[in-house]
Amino acid sequence: MRALWTLTVANLKSFVRDRAALFWTIAFPVIFIVLFGTIFSGGGTPEYDVAWVDQDGTPATGRMRDAVVGTTILVPVDQPDLETARAAMRAGEVDAIIVVPDGLGKALDEAASGGAAPLVQLTVYTDPSAQASAAAISQTVAGVAGAVNLELSGRSAVVGVQVESLQTASLGAASFFVPSILAMALMQLGVFAAIPLVVLREKLVLKRLSATPLRRHTLVGSNVVVRLLLAGVQTVIIVGIGIVFMEVGITGGPLAVAALVVLGALTFIALGYVIASFAKTEEAANGITQIVSVPMMFLSGIFFPLELLPDWLRGVAVLMPLTYLGDALRQVMVGGVPLVPLAVDVVVLAGWMIACLLISARYFRWQ
Amino acid sequence: MTSPTVARADRTDPDAETVIRVQDVRKAYGDVQAVDGVSFEVRRGEIFGLLGPNGAGKTTTVEMLEGLRTPDSGELTVLGVDTARHPERIKPRIGVQLQTAALFPQLTVVELMDLFASFYPRSLPTDQLVTALDLDEKRSARIKDLSGGQQQRLSVALALVNDPELVFFDEPTTGMDPAARHALWGLIADLKTRGKTILLTTHYMEEAEVLCDRLAIMDHGSIMESGTVAELVGRRFQDHAVHVTGLSALPEERLRSFPGVSRVADEGGETILYTRDVPGTIGAVLDAAEALGVDAENLLVRRPTLEDVFLDLTGRALRD
Numbered sequence: 001m002r003a004l005w006t007l008t009v010a011n012l013k014s015f016v017r018d019r020a021a022l023f024w025t026i027a028f029p030v031i032f033i034v035l036f037g038t039i040f041s042g043g044g045t046p047e048y049d050v051a052w053v054d055q056d057g058t059p060a061t062g063r064m065r066d067a068v069v070g071t072t073i074l075v076p077v078d079q080p081d082l083e084t085a086r087a088a089m090r091a092g093e094v095d096a097i098i099v100v101p102d103g104l105g106k107a108l109d110e111a112a113s114g115g116a117a118p119l120v121q122l123t124v125y126t127d128p129s130a131q132a133s134a135a136a137i138s139q140t141v142a143g144v145a146g147a148v149n150l151e152l153s154g155r156s157a158v159v160g161v162q163v164e165s166l167q168t169a170s171l172g173a174a175s176f177f178v179p180s181i182l183a184m185a186l187m188q189l190g191v192f193a194a195i196p197l198v199v200l201r202e203k204l205v206l207k208r209l210s211a212t213p214l215r216r217h218t219l220v221g222s223n224v225v226v227r228l229l230l231a232g233v234q235t236v237i238i239v240g241i242g243i244v245f246m247e248v249g250i251t252g253g254p255l256a257v258a259a260l261v262v263l264g265a266l267t268f269i270a271l272g273y274v275i276a277s278f279a280k281t282e283e284a285a286n287g288i289t290q291i292v293s294v295p296m297m298f299l300s301g302i303f304f305p306l307e308l309l310p311d312w313l314r315g316v317a318v319l320m321p322l323t324y325l326g327d328a329l330r331q332v333m334v335g336g337v338p339l340v341p342l343a344v345d346v347v348v349l350a351g352w353m354i355a356c357l358l359i360s361a362r363y364f365r366w367q
Numbered sequence: 368m369t370s371p372t373v374a375r376a377d378r379t380d381p382d383a384e385t386v387i388r389v390q391d392v393r394k395a396y397g398d399v400q401a402v403d404g405v406s407f408e409v410r411r412g413e414i415f416g417l418l419g420p421n422g423a424g425k426t427t428t429v430e431m432l433e434g435l436r437t438p439d440s441g442e443l444t445v446l447g448v449d450t451a452r453h454p455e456r457i458k459p460r461i462g463v464q465l466q467t468a469a470l471f472p473q474l475t476v477v478e479l480m481d482l483f484a485s486f487y488p489r490s491l492p493t494d495q496l497v498t499a500l501d502l503d504e505k506r507s508a509r510i511k512d513l514s515g516g517q518q519q520r521l522s523v524a525l526a527l528v529n530d531p532e533l534v535f536f537d538e539p540t541t542g543m544d545p546a547a548r549h550a551l552w553g554l555i556a557d558l559k560t561r562g563k564t565i566l567l568t569t570h571y572m573e574e575a576e577v578l579c580d581r582l583a584i585m586d587h588g589s590i591m592e593s594g595t596v597a598e599l600v601g602r603r604f605q606d607h608a609v610h611v612t613g614l615s616a617l618p619e620e621r622l623r624s625f626p627g628v629s630r631v632a633d634e635g636g637e638t639i640l641y642t643r644d645v646p647g648t649i650g651a652v653l654d655a656a657e658a659l660g661v662d663a664e665n666l667l668v669r670r671p672t673l674e675d676v677f678l679d680l681t682g683r684a685l686r687d
Contacts, residue, residue: 006485010471010478017473017509205470208525211433211463212486213455367435 003214007222015226025230029185029238033246036177048137051085051097052076058105064159067144068098074140089125096137097125104159111152121162128165128251128335138163175249176336178242179329180302185234186261187322190268191293193227194275198285201276207367216366224269231265239333252332260332260346264325267349270356271321277363296322306339321352386411386533386564387432392441394427401427402438403588409566410581411532414559417568418575418673419585425568428585429537432566434458446533459488462526462534462563472511476502476521479510480528487529500524500554515543516550523554534558536567540574552577572673584677591680596673603679604671606630606641609648613661614638625651632675634684641671 015021052068054061068074077094079085085097104120111117124141126134138161145159152158200206209219235257242248250257275292279285297303299313300322306314317323328345330336340348387409394402402424409415417425430436432445434454443450448457471479477493484490497506500520505513513521526534536555540548548571555578558565569575575582576596583593592599606629614622615636622631627644642648645668656663678684 003486006482010474010482013478014471014473204465207435208463208465208470209486210435211458211461211465212483213458213488214486 004218004222004225007214007218008225011222011226012229015230025189025234026237028188029181029234030241032181032184033178033238033241036174036181047072048074048095048133049077049093050074050137051079051088051094052100053079053082053085053097054100055081055102056100056105058109060105060108061100064100064104064108064144064148067147068141071140071144074137086125089127095127095133097123098141099123099125107158108148108152111158117158119157119160121160123162123164125164128249133247134249174242174246175334176330177302178238178246178248179333179336180326182235182238182261182333183264183300183322183326183329184297184302185238186231186264186325187268187296188293189227189231189234190265190270190272191275191289193223193269193272194279194289195282195285197223197273197276198279199282201365201367202282204367210366220273224266227269228262228265231261235261248334250333251335256332257329260325260328263346263349263353264329267321267325267353267356270353270360273360273364274356277360277365296320299323300326301339302326321349324348384410386446387415387566388442388444389428389432390442392428392431392438392443394424394431394436394438400588402431404441405585405588405590406441407583407590407593409564411564412559412562413580414555414565414567414578416575416579416582417566417585418570418572418579418582418677419568420570423570423585424588425585426537429535429566429568433461433463433535459529460531460533462529462531464522464526464534464536464539470510470525472509474510475507476510476513477506479521480524483525483528489530490528491530496524496527499527515547519543519547519551520554523551523558527558531563533564533566536565538568538570540569540571548574572677576673582673584673584680586677586681592676599673599676600671603676604641606643606671607645608669608671608675609640609642609645609652610637610665610667610669611640611652611656611663612637612665613659613663614652614655616659617655621655625655630679632678634678637665639675639678641675 015025050068052065054065065076068076076098077088079088079097082097082099085094085099088094089097100122101120104122107117107120122141122145124138126137128134142161145157145161148159149157206219210216239250239257243250271292272289275285275288279288295316299309299317300306300320301317302322306317306323309317323339324345327336327339328342328349331338331342331345339345385408387407389408390406392402392405393400405424405428407415417428419425427436431438431443432450434450434457437454438451445457446460448460450457471482474482476497480493480496484493497503500523502517502520502524505517508517510518510521526536539555540551543551552574555565555567567574567578579596581593581595582599583590584599585591592602594602606627615633615638617638619631622628622638622640625640625642626647627642628640628648629643630641632639632641640648640652649666649668652666653663674684
């Protein structure tokens with residue numbers, strides 16, 4: 001245990017003092033996330049497209065629609081019925097749905113003419129995984145309703161707002177790419193572990209350490225602990241930026257997310273050890289890590305949905321562990337629509353990890 | 368500097384003076400028989416050398432002694448421990464020096480030595496070793512900023528962290544410039560005066576001659592001959608060696624007929640005549656050169672060395 005501790009401290013000191021390694025570990029995910037954030041978020045005052053389902057269709061509700069337009073935050077898009085509107089929201093064409101129930105016009109007219117009118121609820125469907133926009137939309141609708149009630153001064157409120165959740169297939173761009181970038185960072189952290197390992201072997205460091213009483217599982221354990229700590233740091237950075245700057249709502253519990261991060265990191269560290277088992281030189285290790293990581297980055301549904309790939313490439317993508325880590329993280333972190341059930345993701349990742357461990361146990365050479 | 372643990376182990380050793388015993392050890396990698404029936408012994412307090420060309424099986428032999436590899440057959444006893452069966456028992460008690468000291472380039476000298484110390488059940492105080500290896504000024508320097516000579520001294524210091532009785536040096540000066548090589552020779556000789564037993568492998572004849580009390584010449588996985596440098600040379604050569612170029616055209620029988628010549632060798636076009644009668648041989652060489660119309664200016668007379676022993680044993684020069 002003492003050796004595990006001292007070796008881990010030595011590894012961490014080495015890492016923190018190596019400015020280049022430190023920079024890339026922290027800066028790489030930040031650069032990616034800022035880049036994607038800039039591409040997808042557009043910037044400027046937010047503007048949300050909302051489906052407008054008017055089941056009443058009287059002039060009074062037409063005036064309410066004008067009030068919604070007047071907010072300049074919401075852009076109503078007329079939809080004939082709730083089903084069509086739901087489809088549009090799932091397809092990402094609108095950010096929310098406002099349903100105006102039958103009878104609202106009559107109630108408003110009665111209230112305006114001094115009669116007693118019942119409370120009529122507007123229903124707003126928002127996406128809980130796009131927390132910030134959901135809040136902005138429902139508050140704006142509440143504002144419109146409040147203004148209408150105010151016009152009918154002295155009376156009890158006629159228009160209420162009821163908010164419903166509708167999980168959409170296409171998450172907001174940020175909600176989609178934050179878990180994706182986390183998955184990619186974990187993949188790289190693990191796979192690239194192969195390079196320093198091969199360097200250590202090439203420079204006979206592994207041999208030198210083998211000549212001491214230090215046990216091999218302590219050496220491996222220390223490397224894994226260091227990588228897991230780095231995975232933790234990257235997770236905090238990526239998720240932190242997502243929450244603070246990209247307004248991504250994390251719906252999953254921290255424990256579930258942490259468990260997936262650990263599983264993903266371990267799987268890819270094991271894959272890194274497999275690469276180090278077959279790469280004889282640093283150059284070979286560099287090449288193999290690129291060959292392994294680049295196709296995975298582009299084909300595992302991180303940058304674009306798998307549906308866009310031709311069938312044969314999709315066949316490749318379903319073999320890749322990153323496909324499942326991305327899917328699992330999107331499901332758990334932002335409630336993304338499953339590609340496969342979460343349990344399948346976990347089983348596939350664990351399967352990859354065990355296979356990689358067996359292969360590296362068989363083929364890894366210390367010198 | 369000997370610990371109580373070590374003293375106890377010595378009592379169980381049937382022959383207290385023998386530190387390493389290797390008996391008919393074999394090791395193959397696939398079809399290659401790297402070590403093919405090697406036997407030798409190393410005594411307490413001596414510098415023992417395994418001399419041979421690259422690929423002779425020296426490193427494999429040493430790695431088996433260090434507990435890094437398991438032999439296919441044969442017996443290896445180091446400090447009374449069967450290293451093939453219990454590699455973990457020998458590792459705490461030996462020191463291993465590799466040229467690689469750039470283990471953790473971002474750590475400081477003291478940090479790296481403390482780290483190594485933490486691997487061993489007992490260790491010398493880092494300060495003592497830092498001073499002994501003349502690294503005081505560099506205590507807090509990062510490993511990557513050390514000069515070549517300082518890294519070399521650090522690699523020796525790391526081999527001594529656990530105060531071992533036995534230190535292994537595997538090709539310690541390969542690729543070093545002459546100054547660095549001489550500096551390391553000084554350190555190794557110094558360890559001997561402090562009572563350490565040392566086993567080193569080398570393919571440098573001069574290194575073996577300067578450092579080793581006894582040595583074994585290895586080639587193709589076998590030990591050809593062993594003994595002190597004087598024994599190895601004296602066993603074969605009571606003569607002087609006369610070198611000359613340009614006489615390759617002459618048949619060996621003709622050269623052998625020169626006065627006092629007992630043996631003839633050819634090393635890359637250079638003829639070497641081992642002779643008891645140096646003036647007579649030189650006279651005959653000059654006559655032969657004149658008859659052939661070649662220049663005999665490259666004439667050289669010297670005492671035989673390990674190089675000659677190796678050439679005689681294997682039919683080729685070591686310096687290839």
